[in-house]
Amino acid sequence: MPATTVRCTREGCTQAATYKIAALWSDGAFSELKTYAYACADHLGDNFRDAEQRRQEYVPSRGEKLEEIGIYRYEQGKRDRLLQRLWGLEENYRS
């Protein structure tokens, strides 16, 4: 079965995703990476800022915790917990 290529989520962009933009969500017992966007190198900044905005508009319910938005190096088929977080890149784009 051929793997489907995950693409940049920017409208009109057809490039394969290089980055995953996500925030760690937790309800105290369970946690997961909540994906906001995928991005190619060209749209990382735009998609990151959009994601930050949506993150700020989100109101967590009681017991829920949503961490700040992070940038991860996206690798097809790799589990979320194994993705490398790119702290240096985030600093460049954080508003």
Ligand SMILES: [Zn+2]
């Ligand atoms: Zn793109």
